[in-house]
Amino acid sequence: MKFTSPATETIFDTSTVVGKATHRVDGPLKVSGRAPYAYERHDVIDGQLVAYPLGATIAKGRILSIDTQHAKAAPGVHTIITTLEYDELPKDERNVASLFGGDKVVHYHQAIAAVVADSFEQARAAANLITVKYDIEQDLDFDLERQWQQRGTVEPVSATGDFAQAFQSAAKTLDREYRTPGHSHAMMEPHSTLAHWDGDALTIWTSNQMIAWNREALAVTLGLEEDNIRVDSPYIGGGFGSKLFLRSDAVLAALASKASGRPVKLALPRPFVMNNTTHRGETIQRIRIGTDAQGHITAIAHTAMSPTQPGGQGEQATDQTRQFYAGANRLIEHHPVEMFLPESNAMRAPGEASGLMALEIAMDEMAEVLDMDPVAFRALNDTQVDPENPKRTFSDRNFTRCLSEGARAFGWHDRPQTPASRRDGNWLIGMGMAGAYRGSPVLTSGARVRLQANGTVIVETDMTDIGTGSYTIIAQTAAEVMGLPVSAIDVRLGDSNFPRSAGSGGQFGAPSSTAGVYAACVKLREMIAQKLQMPEAELSFSDGAVHSAGEPQLIGTFATDAELVAEDKIEFGKFRSDDHIVSTFGAHFVELRVHALTGEIRLNRMLAVCDSGRILNPITARSQVIGGMVMGVGAAMMEEMAVDRTQGFFANHDLAGYEVPVHMDIPSQEVIFLDTLDPVATPMKAKGIGELGLCGVAAAVANAAYNATGVRLRDYPVTLEKLFPGLPKV
Numbered sequence: 036m037k038f039t040s041p042a043t044e045t046i047f048d049t050s051t052v053v054g055k056a057t058h059r060v061d062g063p064l065k066v067s068g069r070a071p072y073a074y075e076r077h078d079v080i081d082g083q084l085v086a087y088p089l090g091a092t093i094a095k096g097r098i099l100s101i102d103t104q105h106a107k108a109a110p111g112v113h114t115i116i117t118t119l120e121y122d123e124l125p126k127d128e129r130n131v132a133s134l135f136g137g138d139k140v141v142h143y144h145q146a147i148a149a150v151v152a153d154s155f156e157q158a159r160a161a162a163n164l165i166t167v168k169y170d171i172e173q174d175l176d177f178d179l180e181r182q183w184q185q186r187g188t189v190e191p192v193s194a195t196g197d198f199a200q201a202f203q204s205a206a207k208t209l210d211r212e213y214r215t216p217g218h219s220h221a222m223m224e225p226h227s228t229l230a231h232w233d234g235d236a237l238t239i240w241t242s243n244q245m246i247a248w249n250r251e252a253l254a255v256t257l258g259l260e261e262d263n264i265r266v267d268s269p270y271i272g273g274g275f276g277s278k279l280f281l282r283s284d285a286v287l288a289a290l291a292s293k294a295s296g297r298p299v300k301l302a303l304p305r306p307f308v309m310n311n312t313t314h315r316g317e318t319i320q321r322i323r324i325g326t327d328a329q330g331h332i333t334a335i336a337h338t339a340m341s342p343t344q345p346g347g348q349g350e351q352a353t354d355q356t357r358q359f360y361a362g363a364n365r366l367i368e369h370h371p372v373e374m375f376l377p378e379s380n381a382m383r384a385p386g387e388a389s390g391l392m393a394l395e396i397a398m399d400e401m402a403e404v405l406d407m408d409p410v411a412f413r414a415l416n417d418t419q420v421d422p423e424n425p426k427r428t429f430s431d432r433n434f435t436r437c438l439s440e441g442a443r444a445f446g447w448h449d450r451p452q453t454p455a456s457r458r459d460g461n462w463l464i465g466m467g468m469a470g471a472y473r474g475s476p477v478l479t480s481g482a483r484v485r486l487q488a489n490g491t492v493i494v495e496t497d498m499t500d501i502g503t504g505s506y507t508i509i510a511q512t513a514a515e516v517m518g519l520p521v522s523a524i525d526v527r528l529g530d531s532n533f534p535r536s537a538g539s540g541g542q543f544g545a546p547s548s549t550a551g552v553y554a555a556c557v558k559l560r561e562m563i564a565q566k567l568q569m570p571e572a573e574l575s576f577s578d579g580a581v582h583s584a585g586e587p588q589l590i591g592t593f594a595t596d597a598e599l600v601a602e603d604k605i606e607f608g609k610f611r612s613d614d615h616i617v618s619t620f621g622a623h624f625v626e627l628r629v630h631a632l633t634g635e636i637r638l639n640r641m642l643a644v645c646d647s648g649r650i651l652n653p654i655t656a657r658s659q660v661i662g663g664m665v666m667g668v669g670a671a672m673m674e675e676m677a678v679d680r681t682q683g684f685f686a687n688h689d690l691a692g693y694e695v696p697v698h699m700d701i702p703s704q705e706v707i708f709l710d711t712l713d714p715v716a717t718p719m720k721a722k723g724i725g726e727l728g729l730c731g732v733a734a735a736v737a738n739a740a741y742n743a744t745g746v747r748l749r750d751y752p753v754t755l756e757k758l759f760p761g762l763p764k765v
C-alpha cells in the first residue's frame with residue numbers, strides 16, 4: 036500500500052481499540068521473568084559456551100602482539116580468537132569505527148579478543164591473563180574545548196536571508212555558549228548475542244533494534260549471503276539507539292562460535308557498553324538571537340561542534356533550530372571534529388536532545404533580555420511554515436496549544452517573576468519551562484497477517500519492541516482493522532524470517548510499523564471480500580465476524596486451507612517531505628527546589644504537554660514520555676561521560692560512576708496529550724512520541740534552577756558544586 040496523500044477518513048476515525056488505554060500484552064511475560072532475552076536463550080540450542088571480550092587499552096595505535104599462552108591453559112577454556120588472526124573486517128555503511136580484525140586500534144575498548152570457555156567466570160578469568168603489546172600513537176587531542184577555541188570557518192549547513200546584517204541591526208540580542216557532555220545509553224540489558232552455525236548458515240539470538248539492518252551488516256562484515264543469516268530479537272531490554280547498528284557482541288559471538296564449533300554467547304560487560312559501543316557525543320554550542328523591540332526573532336544562528344570518529348557526523352545539535360522558531364535571517368553551522376574517542380552516534384533524539392539543551396536555555400535568556408514571559412516569547416515566535424522554505428508547511432503543528440495548556444495546567448502564572456525570590460525555609464523554589472521539538476520520520480514497513488480457523492490472527496513482522504510497547508500497539512491495530520479483540524491477536528516480532536519493517540529508532544517505529552500492519556490487514560480484508568465476491572468497501576468487520584448484506588459470518592470461516600495469509604507493506608509518498616514537515620511538539624514545565632545552604636537540587640513536579648498526532652495507546656505513550664522525562668532529568672542534573680583528556684576514554688564507565696536518576700530523584704510527573712490527528716503523517720494519523728518526551732526536559736530543569744537561585748548555568752550537568760558559589764547569601 037502506498038500512502039500518497041492525506042487520507043480524509045480512515046478506518047481509525049471510529050476506532051474502538053486503537054487509542055484506548057491498553058495494558059502491555061507482553062506485560063505478564065516480563066514481570067514473571069519468562070520473556071526470553073538474548074543472554075537467556077538456554078532452550079534454543081544445546082551445548083552453549085560462553086565468551087568474554089577483551090578490549091584495547093589504548094585510544095589509537097597498532098597492536099604488536101597478543102600473548103594468549105596463559106589464557107589458553109586456564110581452566111575451562113576452549114578457544115581464543117584475537118583480532119590479529121583476522122583481516123580488518125569490512126564495515127557496513129552504517130558502522131563508523133571498525134568492529135574487529137586487523138592490528139589497528141582507533142578507540143579505547145575496541146574489541147581485540149574473545150575467550151570462549153565453559154562458564155562466564157572461566158572466560159573472564161582467562162581474558163585477564165592475556166597480555167597485549169602496543170605501538171601507541173602519541174599526541175592525540177581529546178580536548179573539544181581546545182578545538183572549539185581554535186575553530187575555523189565552516190560551510191554552513193544552511194543559511195537563509197542575511198544573518199550577520201540582521202543580527203547587527205536587531206533591537207535586542209543574545210550571544211551565548213553552551214556545553215553538553217557525552218551521554219551513555221545505559222540501557223538495562225547490555226548488548227548480548229548467542230551465535231550458532233549450521234554449515235555456512237548463521238543464527239544469532241541477539242538484542243537489537245533493527246533486524247534487517249543487522250542482517251545486512253552481518254552479511255557485509257562476515258562475508259555471508261543474507262539468506263544464510265537469521266537474526267532473532269523478540270525482547271530487548273532497552274536500546275535508546277545503542278542497538279541500532281551491528282556491534283561487537285554479535286561479531287565476536289559469531290566468530291567465536293565458528294572457531295570453537297559450538298554455540299557461543301557473549302554479553303558486553305558494562306564498561307564495554309560505555310567505551311566499546313556508541314554514546315551521545317559531547318557538544319559545544321553557540322547561539323545568537325536577535326529580535327525586534329516587540330520580541331519577534333529577526334535573526335537566529337546556531338553553531339555546534341562535536342567529536343566524531345573519522346567518517347561520522349558527530350552530534351548534530353543544530354537540527355531543530357532550522358525549523359523550530361520563526362525568523363527571516365538564519366545561519367546553521369556544524370563542526371564535526373575527528374577525534375579518536377569511542378564512536379559517538381545516535382542516542383535517543385539524536386540532534387534535538389543536545390540541541391534543545393542549549394536552544395531552550397537561550398530562549399529563556401532572550402525572554403529575560405526582552406523582559407517577556409518565556410511562554411509568551413515562544414508563542415510569539417511560532418511558525419506554521421518551514422522558516423527556511425515557506426512553501427513547505429508543517430503538516431500539523433500545535434506548539435502554541437502545548438504552551439498555553441501546559442501553562443494553565445501547571446499554574447505557570449504563579450511563577451516567581453524574579454529569580455531567587457521564593458523561599459520555603461532554606462529551600463529556594465523555582466519554576467522553568469522549555470519547548471520541545473522532534474522530527475517524526477517514517478520508514479517503509481511490512482507485515483504478514485495469518486487468519487486462523489479459530490478466528491484469531493497471527494501478526495508477523497521484524498519490528499522490534501525495545502520496551503516501547505510495539506507488541507501492544509500492533510495488536511491493537513490488527514484488532515481494530517479485523518474487528519477482533521486484542522486477545523485474538525498473536526503478535527510475533529523481531530525475527531528476520533518475518534517481513535522487513537521499519538524497526539525501532541528515531542521515533543519512527545510506532546507510526547511506521549502500525550501503518551505496515553494496517554496495510555497487511557487491509558489486504559486480508561480484500562482477500563475475504565474476494566471470497567465473498569463483494570467489494571471490500573461493502574463489508575464491515577466487527578465482533579469477530581464479517582458483515583455484508585446477508586448473515587454475518589464468523590471471520591475464522593474464511594481461513595480455508597487452515598489459514599488465510601496476507602502480506603503487505605506501507606510505503607510513504609514523497610508528498611510527506613516535499614510539501615510538508617512532519618514533526619512533533621511539546622512543552623515541558625518543571626518546579627524544583629535548591630537548598631540555600633548546600634546547593635542540593637530536588638525536583639518538585641514535572642509536566643509534559645505533547646502534540647504527537649493520534650495517541651495509539653495512552654498507557655504505553657505515557658510510559659514513553661515519562662521515561663523520556665526521567666532521561667532528561669539525568670541529562671540535566673547528573674549524566675556526564677567523564678573524558679580522560681590525555682588517554683582518550685570515558686573514565687566513569689560503569690553504573691557506579693555514570694549516574695542516572697533513581698526513583699527518589701523523580702517526583703510527580705504528569706503528561707497531557709493533545710491527541711490531535713495528523714492526516715499527513717501516516718494512514719493512522721499518528722506520529723512518534725518516544726523521543727519527544729526527552730526533548731527540552733533538561734533545559735526546563737536548568738531554567739527552573741536559574742529561576743530558583745539566580746545562577747545561570749550553561750554547562751551541563753547542573754550540579755550543586757556549580758550552583759553553590761552563586762547562591763544568594765543567607
Ligand code: MOS
Nearest residue numbers: 276382383540541
Ligand atoms: Mo533512536 S537514537 O534512533 O534508537
